[in-house]
Amino acid sequence: MLPIQPLPRAQTNLPCISHSPLPRISSSLESNNPKQQASTSTPTPGKIKRLVLSPEGRTKLNRSPDRDFYSFPRFVTHVDNGFISTLTDVYRERLKPGWEILDLMSSWVSHLPKEVEYKRVVGHGMNAMELARNNRLEYFFVKDLNLEQRLPLEDSSFDAVLCTVSIQYLQWPEKVYAEVFRVLKPGGVFIISFSNRLFYEKAISAWRDGTSYSRVQLVVQYFQCVDGFTQPEVIKILPANVDTSPLTWLLRLLGMSTSDPFYAVIAHKNFKPI
Numbered sequence: 001m002l003p004i005q006p007l008p009r010a011q012t013n014l015p016c017i018s019h020s021p022l023p024r025i026s027s028s029l030e031s032n033n034p035k036q037q038a039s040t041s042t043p044t045p046g047k048i049k050r051l052v053l054s055p056e057g058r059t060k061l062n063r064s065p066d067r068d069f070y071s072f073p074r075f076v077t078h079v080d081n082g083f084i085s086t087l088t089d090v091y092r093e094r095l096k097p098g099w100e101i102l103d104l105m106s107s108w109v110s111h112l113p114k115e116v117e118y119k120r121v122v123g124h125g126m127n128a129m130e131l132a133r134n135n136r137l138e139y140f141f142v143k144d145l146n147l148e149q150r151l152p153l154e155d156s157s158f159d160a161v162l163c164t165v166s167i168q169y170l171q172w173p174e175k176v177y178a179e180v181f182r183v184l185k186p187g188g189v190f191i192i193s194f195s196n197r198l199f200y201e202k203a204i205s206a207w208r209d210g211t212s213y214s215r216v217q218l219v220v221q222y223f224q225c226v227d228g229f230t231q232p233e234v235i236k237i238l239p240a241n242v243d244t245s246p247l248t249w250l251l252r253l254l255g256m257s258t259s260d261p262f263y264a265v266i267a268h269k270n271f272k273p274i
Contacts, residue, residue: 045228045270046181048174052221057206058171066144066169067200069232070126073108073133079165079195083260086109086237087164087193090264094189099159102135102183104176105166106140108133122153149175153183161190168198168207168215173222181226184269190229195260212261219265237262 051255062069092113095101099118103110106123123140125131131140141152149172161180173269180190194215200208207215216234223232239259 013029013131037142043227046178046195047227048178048225049227050225052218052225053171053173053204053206057204059205060171060202061208062201066126066146066202073127073129076123079197080260082239083113083195086262088113090191090235091162092116094191094266095160100157101199102153102158102180103134103137104161104163104180104186105169106131106134106137106162106164110112110134110136110162111164112136122158124151125239145176150181150208151179151183153180157183158183159185159188160192161188163190163192165194165197167192167194167219167222168203171204174225177222177229179228181269182229186270187273188269189266190223190268191264191266192222193264194219195262197260212263216263216265219263223265223267230270230272232265232267235262235264235266 031173069075088111089113095112095116095118097116101112101118101121103121103123105124107127110121110123112118112121120138121132121136123134123137124143125140126142126144128142131137132141134140143152144171161184167173177190184190196212198207206218210218216236220232220234223229238261
């Protein structure tokens with residue numbers, strides 16, 4: 001089974017390498033069947049109600065194949081220790097022992113609490129060498145979700161799906177969220193976490209050109225565009241005495257800041273367990 005690689009967060013100045021169009025991907029909104037068109041007003045769990053991103057919003061500065069960009073391993077962390085500690089605490093609170101977990105767009109670390117045992121942790125990513133170093137994974141697979149979104153996993157097979165500091169690279173998040181809904185068990189949780197770091201040339205335009213607020217709202221809309229997810233919960237933890245000067249923003253973007261803001265958006269399939 002091929003592996004995948006992690007996403008760097010430091011900005012580089014790569015030029016736009018090519019201008020190939022985005023792959024044509026159909027959505028559940030498109031149908032030539034009049035009966036299907038007439039029934040679009042009836043909620044169908046897991047179906048895409050609308051597309052959130054415009055064609056322009058899905059584009060990247062560096063349009064070369066992602067497999068090339070992630071072809072070599074990066075054994076680094078892309079957020080600071082404060083972010084990692086907060087994320088691990090969220091996982092400790094929200095993920096139960098014995099659960100089956102899918103670590104989507106993962107790398108050589110998963111940030112799961114070391115003391116908690118899970119039934120299985122499956123990893124997905126873009127670099128096999130990175131995933132092979134992740135000792136929390138029972139097994140992993142490599143797949144470019146910007147080319148094809150179908151996950152090679154069974155329906156209702158996971159209690160939780162995680163996506164850490166990688167959501168900004170998905171060009172078809174609506175389709176990926178629909179797939180996550182499919183593989184989650186009823187009541188299962190999907191946890192998206194991110195900060196303000198990114199590989200600038202590989203982030204989609206809608207994310208790259210957005211603010212912290214608009215990025216949170218974008219992730220919320222990803223959940224809302226798929227029938228069946230619960231109302232998203234937002235967790236926001238900002239460093240004390242945040243310096244908002246342009247220089248500080250630039251240093252953070254380049255990965256040179258020691259105070260990363262923490263954002264997480266969380267929703268469940270069908271219902272939130274009590």
